[in-house]
Amino acid sequence: DAGITQSPRHKVTETGTPVTLRCHQTENHRYMYWYRQDPGHGLRLIHYSYGVKDTDKGEVSDGYSVSRSKTEDFLLTLESATSSQTSVYFCAIRLDRDGNTIYFGEGSWLTVV
């Protein structure tokens, strides 16, 4: 258990509304990631962070922003949700003591109607 908590776990929202997903870790590891998972696409990186206020884009970053004001929290924001952003979102961390492997949270199911 890598001590990752995602919230909310399930959310239904309307098109055009802002949505923020939160990822919280208990061990203060440096690297944190947001992925989305869709059928046929596997896991695709949205954004990642390598420290407080240090973030970078991933493969599918359009329409998403992130913030990391504290080591333990990594927020993913959909500024204006669209139906194409209906997905399962996974937060992940890379352990500082094991630089190669990432560990995932339980996921946040988001439906945009």
Added chain:
Amino acid sequence: QQQVKQSPQSLIVQKGGISIINCAYENTAFDYFPWYQQFPGKGPALLIAIRPDVSEKKEGRFTISFNKSAKQFSLHIMDSQPGDSATYFCAASYNYGQNFVFGPGTRLSVLP
């Protein structure tokens, strides 16, 4: 070149049989190859991983075979059990995990 290809997309195996999932990559910079197991409603969990300096790694009923020259690696599940029914993802990374690429996944069903 960042892509990791995975096959088959789905697999049905009888209890006690061998499940084999294959992955291929192009980028020779990849130096770490993990496999993840995901049950419905859960996040992917690390199952087993290998580095390219070995050709095989075994943990219990799970074995990774690695062919560096062919740029291919595979997961073998021996004596497959219904509890192994899940989606399996191969992945590849380099630069101490800063660059992580996943395959599209294989849905395994083990029939009782």
